[in-house]
Amino acid sequence: MRLIPYVTVLIVAGSSAAWAQPARGLAWAWVTGVTASSDYQFNSAGGTITVTNPSTGQYAVNIPNMGTPGGIAQVVAYGGGNHYCNIAFWGQSGTIQQIGVKCYTAAGIAADGSFSVLFYKEDRAAAQWSNGYLWANQQSTASYTPSGAYNYNSKGGSNTVVRISAGRYTATFPNLAPLPHLGSPMVTAYGSGNTDRCRIESWGGGKSECDRQCRL
Numbered sequence: 418m419r420l421i422p423y424v425t426v427l428i429v430a431g432s433s434a435a436w437a438q439p440a441r442g443l444a445w446a447w448v449t450g451v452t453a454s455s456d457y458q459f460n461s462a463g464g465t466i467t468v469t470n471p472s473t474g475q476y477a478v479n480i481p482n483m484g485t486p487g488g489i490a491q492v493v494a495y496g497g498g499n500h501y502c503n504i505a506f507w508g509q510s511g512t513i514q515q516i517g518v519k520c521y522t523a524a525g526i527a528a529d530g531s532f533s534v535l536f537y538k539e540d541r542a543a544a545q546w547s548n549g550y551l552w553a554n555q556q557s558t559a560s561y562t563p564s565g566a567y568n569y570n571s572k573g574g575s576n577t578v579v580r581i582s583a584g585r586y587t588a589t590f591p592n593l594a595p596l597p598h599l600g601s602p603m604v605t606a607y608g609s610g611n612t613d614r615c616r617i618e619s620w621g622g623g624k625s626e627c628d629r630q631c632r633l
Contacts, residue, residue, distance in 0.1 A: 441485075441538050441539050441540055441541070442461060442462065442483055442485055442488055442514070442536065442537065442538035442539070443459070443461040443536070443537050443538075444458075444459060444460045444461060444462070444466065444480045444483055444514070444535070444536045444537075445458065445459050445533065445534065445535045445536070446458040446459075446466045446468070446478060446533070446534055447495065447531075447532075447533050448468050448476065448478065448518075448531060448532050448533070448534060449495075449531040450470070450529075450531075451468045451469060451470045451476075452468065453465075453466045453467065453468050453478070457533075460480055460481070460482070460483065461483075462480070462481070462482035462483045463481075463482055464480075464481030464482045464483075465481065466478065466479065466480050466481070467479045467481075470529065472527075473527050473528065473529055474519055474520045474521060474527030474528050474529055474530070475505070475517070475518075475519055475527065476517070476518040476519070476520070476532075477515055477516070477517055477518075478515065478516040478517075478518060478534050479510075479513050479514075479515055480513060480514040480515070480516070480536060481512065481513055482512055482513075483512075483513065483514035483536065484509040484510060484511055484512040484513050484514055485509055485514060485538055486508070486509055486566055487538055487565075487566030487567055488507070488514075488536060488537060488538030488550075488566075488567070489536070489537055489538070489550035489551075489552065489567060489569075490504050490507040490516045490534070490535065490536050490605070491504070491534070491535045491537075491603050491605045492504055492516075492518050492532050492533070492534045492535070492605055493532060493533050493603075493605075494520060494530055494531070494532050495530075495531040495532050495533055496530065496531045498530065499522070499523045500520050500521060500522055500523070500528050500530035501520065501521055501523070501614055502518055502519065502520040502521070502530065502532045503518070503519055503520075503521075503605060503606040503607065503608070503611055503612075503613075503614075504516065504517065504518065504605050504606070504607045505517035505518060505519045505607075505608070505609045506609060507536065514536055516534055516536060517609070518532060518534060519609070520532060521612055525612035535603075537550065538569075539569050539571070540569065541571070542571060542572065542573045543571045543572075546571055547571055547572065547593040547594075547600065548569070548571045548593075549569055549570045549571060549574075549576060549590040549593055550567075550568070550569050551563040551567060551568045551569075551576045551578065551588060551590075552564065552567035552568070552607070553578045553586060553588065554567075554607070555578070556580075557580070558578075558580060559579070559580055560577060560578065560579045560580070561577065561578055562575055562576065562577050562578075563576060563577075563578060570590055570591065570592070570593070571593070572591070572592035572593055573592070574590065574591030574592040574593070575591065576588065576589065576590050576591070577589050585618070594621075600620075602617050602620050603617075604616065604617055
């Protein structure tokens with residue numbers, strides 16, 4: 418049985434007013450080839466997102482004026498084929514936030530492909546919206562609290578990860594429930610050589626503790 422090496426998790430919920438609030442760092446892009454379409458990209462720090470493709474299946478997404486440690490990165494493959502994409506790395510390079518993306522065929526062989534990528538960083542507590550993210554990077558640890566720079570909860574709770582069995586985990590975001598809407602979690606496998614694929618098994622709020630949980 419295989420362990421899923423690392424994953425990044427993002428959960429977003431709340432009313433439409435939530436997204437009217439300025440994030441500390443928010444950017445996304447739809448990438449086809451080495452082009453991040455101007456009609457389908459956004460950078461809260463300003464500037465045009467660019468992409469390079471140094472080798473087959475390998476991409477570097479450069480977000481100007483967003484250079485900051487921490488935050489979270491997510492990617493999802495796009496198009497009618499059967500390729501998938503993972504986050505290889507993300508981090509600050511001077512004033513640039515750089516995200517490495519790797520895409521693969523269904524057989525796990527490096528392949529070029531289109532994708533949508535997201536970067537988000539926040540550090541404010543808020544009563545009017547419910548967001549959270551974490552980087553789960555301890556695949557064999559029974560339970561732990563992810564690193565603070567990569568672990569955010571808009572309600573101030575301490576997010577945790579519990580390993581249920583090989584390849585199965587529960588991420589808990591305290592105090593994000595109950596909500597007027599159920600919200601939507603995202604998960605992406607992480608690692609430069611990681612060809613694993615991750616998916617959300619289930620999510621919901623625990624009635625007794627008012628937690629928002631994701632089964633990964």
